[in-house]
Amino acid sequence: MSFMKWIKPGLGIKRWIFLGLIGIISFSFGLSTIFYKTVFNLVQNWIIITCLIIVGVILIVFSIKKSIQSILKVVCNYKGYNALDKETINKLLYKEKILNKGPKIVVIGGGTGLSVLLRGLKEYTSNITAIVTVADDGGGSGILREDLGMLPPGDIRSCLVALANTEPTMEKILQYRFKEGSLKGQSFGNLFIAAMNEIYGNFEVAIKEISNVLAVTGRVLPMTTESVKLYAKLKNGKVIEGESNIPVKSKEADSEIDHVFIKPRKLRPLEEALDVIREADCVVLGPGSLYTSVIPNLLINDLVKEIEKSQAIKVYITNVMTQPGETDNYGVVDHIDAISKHTKKSIIDYVITNIERIPPYTLIKYHEDGAKPVIITDEEEEELLSRGIGVIKDNLVDVKKNYIRHDAKKLSEIITNLVLNKRFKI
Incomplete structure (x- = not known):
């Protein structure tokens, strides 16, 4: 047999x-x-x-x-x-040789924006590390987090799929969501991660094993392996508990977010995450939800300290659209101010922002939800330059099926060229 x-x-x-x-x-x-x-x-x-x-x-x-x-x-x-x-x-063989010599890039964030960027970056370098938020508590991830006591797998799954070198059928399977029964709304990829977590008894090891199975380019690391909950304090003094509740409750209260914080407050990042930041050529924040995807990572002990000490170029990618309940009426400078407020430091060298006008018919449904394009003004550019922050403007919009996303290829070209230009100057 x-x-x-x-x-x-x-x-x-x-x-x-x-x-x-x-x-x-x-x-x-x-x-x-x-x-x-x-x-x-x-x-x-x-x-x-x-x-x-x-x-x-x-x-x-x-x-x-x-x-x-x-x-x-x-x-x-x-x-x-x-x-x-x-x-x-x-x-x-030539492509693999070139990619292996590509810049060491660390991308920090979560959500759809991060996975979109990763798809573009893997065409330019194989030295990619994604440090992903695990503070989300909504949807299928929230259910698994509650039922199994594990870290939420949703954003991790999206990043693994984005960096995977596997057949399209496998990607469809991992992203498939059940439509009926008790599993309705749950992603197969989330269940796969949950199963691997049970088998190995360790979330970090489970992710590494899945990365091997999917032939993932680079690495995907959770921002911490400890359970974490996100809170937001609004400007009216009200405190909101839970990542998924923040934009909803903020909008209902008609009050802007003053700041966000996590509990427990003293959480350690993975040592591997600190190591890749020390060795990075470029550290990228975003794109993604400012208060619920990007900033939560920066609240983990020692992460900001290592970013500040690193010789890497530090880049922030602004969202193409504002997010209702999080960044209503925010401009580019407002996004930077929010990061500085939470880190207590100026850790950004460059801002990459979109200047492409979006077709009005595409914006209709976004306007109905209260979202607006984030377009930098001349005054904002002057303000950022006065702070020593470089501004990179380009047409960065990619519209697919009426959904507005970043142009991953252009973003990846800009980031790669930043590193190459720095090497050339040195």
């Missing part, structure tokens, strides 16, 4: 390994006959001995070649190449 399982078709490598073993046996048999004059008479069977050695070498070389091709074929499928020829292989 075990033999039948071993020969069952898979990557196609086992058959070539078997063929290679036959080649090694044939080669060794012929060679040993020459040296030890066993089995055959050396003079009378010279032709047989030579054939054994030649056949052995041919089988060994052939099996190695076929094994490599089988592996490359799988890798090509992961990377989106349909054909397996010399040009494709050279292109793949």
